[in-house]
Amino acid sequence: MSPDAILAKLTDVFRDVLDEDGVVLSRGTTAKDVAGWDSLSHVRLVVAVEQEFGIRFDTAEISGLANVGEFVNVIARKLG
């Protein structure tokens, strides 16, 4: 899957979990930039991403996913 496709799918997950249709993600977006993306919704986002992409994150990886670029990179790595 291309990084752009991953980003698009990730955006859909964010919109769904945060219940916010206006969410726009770019590689530089961080938690501060998105309303409702805090440590609680972060876990829900991570689990939703795991379900959507069929992958699994390491607990240690979770806290490093606070920026969208990292998120896309890690997903791409796991998809092989």
Add this chain to the structure above:
Amino acid sequence: MMEPLYTDTAVVAAAVLLYLLAGSAILRPLWAPKLKETLFACLNIAACYAFFFHGLPFSVAKLAFTPLATFVMYVAFGVGHWYLVRAVSERDRGGWLYAGALLYAIVPLVVIKLDTTLRLVGFSYMAFRMAQAVLEVRRDPMLKVTMPAYAAFLFFPLTLPIGPISPFGMFAVGFQPDRLTLQTVTHALGRIAIGYIKFRFLATIAYQLTFANLWTDGYQHGVADFLVSSFAFFIYMYFNFAGFCDIVIGAAALLGIPVKENFNNPLLSTSIKDFWNRWHISLSEFVRDLVFTPLLLGMVRRFGLNAALPASILAAILTFVIIGLWHGFQWGFFYFGLMHGLGFAANLLWSRIMELLPKDAARAWNSSWMSHVLGWALTLVFVACSMIFVEYADSAGRAQILAAFSGKW
């Protein structure tokens, strides 16, 4: 027995200055990293011994060894952990290794806390610093941790006594070649000055109005005095802790070593969640990463996304109880943690209730000044009251206060 260094401020200031000069002499020049790390480790270990162990029996209350012997074991314990950190860093897998590296740090902490008369200076922070390093290398396989750098990091005298719990990655920036600018230096000096004013003066003034001072005058005190003293202790804690952290961060900046912030205007908090993003930040973020997130993740994976709310509440209560007990295994600290856990849970429930309202109404309320002021006032009162359990972690003290409480306004 030799006299401890803490006899007066001038001596302490001179000793810290000497340390900063020696540290700069080691870190500033363009030497080989290995040499810098080794020298800085030696300096830090020597400084920790001089500042906190030499002739200071209070650093090692009730441990059966001399301060020197205890210090040597402390250093060996820290350096020994490096082998585990390196192993975790080099192996991609290793559930047992990872758990072992964490338990190596946490189990001794629990053991020491179990005996409330035991004390080893900075150990609470040391254990968490070590555990955090394990999380760091697991998360970032590219992070290089050499033994001298790790030793220098663990025994960095500025953060040894009361933190902040700053990550290895930040500390290691100090080894990189970098010129200090005049702006950085003046900023750092200003930070130290502000910290000193908070720690030495403002904290002392606030302390005059706490329960320990205001309520021990033999008279009865009412609700107004209760609020005054609760706030006084909260403000005292803030000035005392944040002031000292300012000094630590400023002094470390003079060495070119960034240190994690611990406070961000906590008196402006508008909710318990907001409070813990502003108070003792290095601790709350670490416990969130070590306990809250993995726990919540495990529960949501197991029970589904719909279980997120009850799972968050459970994880939050447990996390805050742990934060409370980290301060000491006493009922007062437990109640403190429990109070914050329940406050946080109330926060979560309130957010969920807001989600059930029409979007526009909820948004309007959340951005209104009234919701901010109400949230702020409630949070401040709640936190101030919770601090009573910190001022009086044991029930005897609390009973004394209750005895002097008139129950009237």
